Amino acid sequence: MSTTTAHTEQAGAHVASAKKAVIYRMVMPKHICPFGLKSVDLLKRQGYEVEDHWLTTREETDAFKAEHGVQSTPQTFIAGRRVGGYDDLRRHFGKAVADPQAVTYKPVIAIFAMAALMALAASWAAYGTLLTVRAAEWFIAISMCLLAVQKLRDVEGFSTMFLGYDLLAQRWVRYAYFYPFGEALAGILMIAGALTWISVPVALFIGTVGAVSVFKAVYIDKRELKCACVGGNSNVPLGFVSLTENLMMVAMGLWMAFRMV
Template sequence: MSAAISPTASHRRAAIHRMVMAKHTCPYGLKALDLLKRQGFEVEDHPLRTREETDAFKAEHGVKTTPQIFIDGERIGGYDDTRRYFGKPVADPKATTYKPVIAIFAMSALMALAISYAALGTPFTARTVEWFIAVAMCLLAVQKLQNVETFATMFLNYDLLAKRWVPYSYIYPFAEGLAGVLMLAGALTFVSVPVALFIGTVGAVSVFKAVYIDRRELKCACVGGSSNVPLGPVSLTENVMMVAMALWMGAHAFL
């Protein structure tokens, strides 16, 4: 890629070469086209309609991918290169992040408020907290159930019980989902409470040992086996929430 030049008011024309085929329209081409237009550029759009046309373009310009963006005849590169050209951040797919967990907890809170409003006429009740934890458990279970195999592989890095009995790593997502659904419904407490208490306690001890005693830097399987969420306080919080919910519901049901 040629050295990037800072855009100025005089650099308002750009050209983009992107794949637009009958069975495939490049999503990064659409993103790049939108980005250029939002930056105020007049864009010459050059769709590559066939594989042969695309390969010929790549060979001509010595590039391996499309789209390719040109500004004032200077090749900027692909979509990420264009974002860098405009000084915009480019996501690192390998970087650790808490965004998936934040999104799940935020949506769980909103859903709990909505459920409380629909059921009790007000979003702020004592049960809102219960529904928040139950919904969070369900959503976290969904993330794991999308690919149980990859979850189990990551889970085996730190869970103490799974290391001793591998099948537990495959059972865990189903157990978490079952406990979450039952707690959300307020049904079969004699099942949901022991399950949540057990998996939450084992999980909390496992995370605490791995992070705070062994000082290991691992990724958490809490939102699935392909996540980049670091194992740490958030992972511990997930398990503590399950334990607290189990104790709370158990106290109300059995005392």
């Protein structure tokens, strides 16, 4: 082995051994800090040797915070310098930190993707093939059900956001509470292909009112609102997504009505 190679390997070994981090995190009988676990995992994935200190009591945690003048744990130290909590650690490594107030379409993408996969799976199970007319029907119906679940998780929160733009709900407040149940009912009946005399009128009614309301709020009044389509307190902007949800219900209602003829 050459002298240069040996020196290079020694330098690499020195750098590797220097990558050490110290973390203080809460590990109590009734509470293990999830951000502490995430911090340890991130450090290890970045190649750090972690000196892991557990804060096992509330008194020990409070004393640590007072000593270091911090408001929360975990706290990570690298090369003797305090980096901070989990978000600070991600920033330290140049990784993105989620903004809880940022606009996002992720919830809707997840719902529609799962609905599509479920519809294809059902089609395969029932007909032995993926691409069927029934799969398309199931996709819309399952999407309606999954979107209804999001609203039913917090009906009060949904109704508050919904009242900001729905024309019928603004005239009859109780409609804001009926909407998610109507969407769920229509979706379930359409999955089953049963009682179309109930599912079709419900889907057509709430879909049409919703589409008109969204179109007026977004494209005529030019209002910037958050969409209640995935429940209350969402960061999905009102617009194309909510309009698509309502138009899907209208299209499904018309298609089911056509099949009844």
